[in-house]
Amino acid sequence: MQERIKDRPDDSIGLRKLVLYRDVVLTEAGEAPAQPARRASVAAVIRNPWVGVGPSADLSEQQGQVAPVLAKLLTERLIGALGGVDEIESFGKAAIVGTAGEIEHAGALIHTPYFGNLVREFLQGESIICFADTRAEAGETLIVPLWHKTHAATRSHYQTISARVSDAPRADEIVVIAAASTGPRPHPRIGDRMTDPVVSTETLEVVPS
Template identity: 35%
Template sequence: MSAEIRKLAVFVEEVHSEMGQAVSPPTRKAAAVAVIRNPFAGRYVADLQPLFDIGAELGGLLGRKCVEALGISPSQAESYGKAAMVGEDGELEHAAAILHPTMGKPLREAVERGAALVPSSKKRGGPGQVLDIPLGHKDAAYVRSHFDGVEVWLNDSPRPGEIMVAVAVTDSGRPLARVGGLKTNEIEGRDGLR
């Protein structure tokens, strides 16, 4: 099953200054959002395989859109995350089915590598509600400078029979990060932790 996309949106945030301190180069985050028809809205379906397939399709599409919006090569992506919000006629498991079984592999291909788990969140909501996308370093979960998040919302999404699916990618960590942890130049990138 292919995703029936009603709307795509891409956002880029750049931070140039924080607490009166210059951030150079600016930290940048991109988020890409797809609003799709929920094929199972309003009814219980035991086999959610079609949503697994949609997750794989959207992982690659949205990951590539983020990398393109940042104007970087896939190898320059540093952190990533994913999230989904089902409309009121959907089931929370519909969001999980899109996010978990198959979305990770094509997203990792879009950002080149990705040894660490992709942070995720899922919720039920309606038009205009905020969807939080958690972020973590793509190759090493212990890089605290990249524990972050980004919010997205669309004034008309998700409608009752829709799912809003989002991916975020950054080319840096938080601005002025200074809480310790593994540094990016210390990453081994083998086990997803260090």
């Protein structure tokens, strides 16, 4: 009973459920990577506070009320799922709006300082957080992009994780997602922006047409 109460952080945001997904890649191409790749996503299914208000409505009041609660709720569970904030190296965010809402409602929650700045702070990052958002019916899979939380140009950490809630979002709901990884893709070896040669149409002898 105590655990159930603990998992209800704030009824005011209309939280219906939380979904945690975690995976660990132990081998790739028949070999173990230098370090096991652990990834996780946490999705919060909440009621859409803006359903039916019209495209000229001011969204700012609910942003300040709902988004900070989601940022804390999701990052706490990511940190717990991946073994601590110091273990997390890359992050991403996403939202799926139900069919009765606007795509702008996704942005209102994840593309503002009330969410993005706090997720970055809680996960001890510095990079802009890469993202995905869409409007869809329940059960839609969304591919959430990730990159390094302090060095966004680190190509080894460009990766994705699939997020899906089988019964959400309902038409009047929003699914808000935070995702993270403890390391790079298995066996990264495609170079890095800091060490790549200069490549342009002038430096190449042949440019495919």
